[in-house]
Amino acid sequence: MLYAQVHLTLPPWIHQAVEPDLVCADDESKMALAIRLSRINVDRRTGGPFGAAIFSETGRLVSVGVNRVVPLSCSVAHAEMMAFMTAQHRLQRFRLDLDDGHAFTLATSSQPCCQCFGATVWSGVRRLLIGARAEDVEELTEFDEGPLPADWVGELERRGIEVRRDIGREAAREVLAMYAATGGTAY
Amino acid sequence: MLYAQVHLTLPPWIHQAVEPDLVCADDESKMALAIRLSRINVDRRTGGPFGAAIFSETGRLVSVGVNRVVPLSCSVAHAEMMAFMTAQHRLQRFRLDLDDGHAFTLATSSQPCCQCFGATVWSGVRRLLIGARAEDVEELTEFDEGPLPADWVGELERRGIEVRRDIGREAAREVLAMYAATGGTAY
8 A cells, every 4th residue: 555644753852942922042052952952862772863953033943853764663853853844834935935935044053965065055044054974973983974066165155045054063062972982872 | 742743744635635545657657746745735725836756666655745844834745755755754764775776766846955965965756856956936937946065966876876856847837837827935
């Protein structure tokens, strides 16, 4: 029988771990949430060592995501993808910047892989904050970031998506190292 | 309140339109299904002009996908992504080639965009059949394929994913032209 539906879920702990009315005024506090989510996801063994969060222009939290690939049997369920989908679902917009042009920000604990890079282009976020670099991910874990355009930052910037890197990089690296040290598998 | 779940659905007509035990021995018949799905999706106005299907090594149909971006308010819900997720959900594997190394084939009516290109890398398919080219999509519709690595075919082939292009290209182009002619919007 053909499957016609997919149901993707974040772990139940997010409701305890995240204050839904959170406002993060600066980029560092936005990233701190993304990294904290990545750490809890490892501690609770609910997925890979990656977290993400989307904020409105005023810094209000819109959605969160963590990696859910193995628990959900779904290669699409990266942290950034979960954050994009839950934000769009909440706002009922297939692009976050549709209509009103608000500048939503995605904070992600590690550089987006080839899939999440592409998804970022269509998501409607206007700012991308990155913690650990691809080389950190590949140095500290066995995860692979996949093939990106040579000038991936330029490609995003030319499409109106501002990119800021190395925010909380050391804290993000710690979570990656912790995942590897506790025997977390890469896939 | 934070959204912690996303529910993605294919249109109900797929159960009437697709024989679940279908076996497609050759690449042309696999692609014919993907293109037929893209056409029905336009006719029924259930999404954009893109269809996809995944087959096992023996040619047995495993999953289908059509573009559902606007109806589901979800920029992730491209035809290929829906096919990857429903196949992985059905087989309960986060990579289709996990364990037994079977060579699953994705047939997609148009060249994967930057998001679906990256998702293909993690999906576990070993063969990629493409109908219309990116330049067909951009010539006939206002859809944008997004930034890809310069040698995207080589990147896939180096990761063990065989790429065949221009299968049913004219039939796939017809659906794109029909979508544009009936006032279908691009996004």
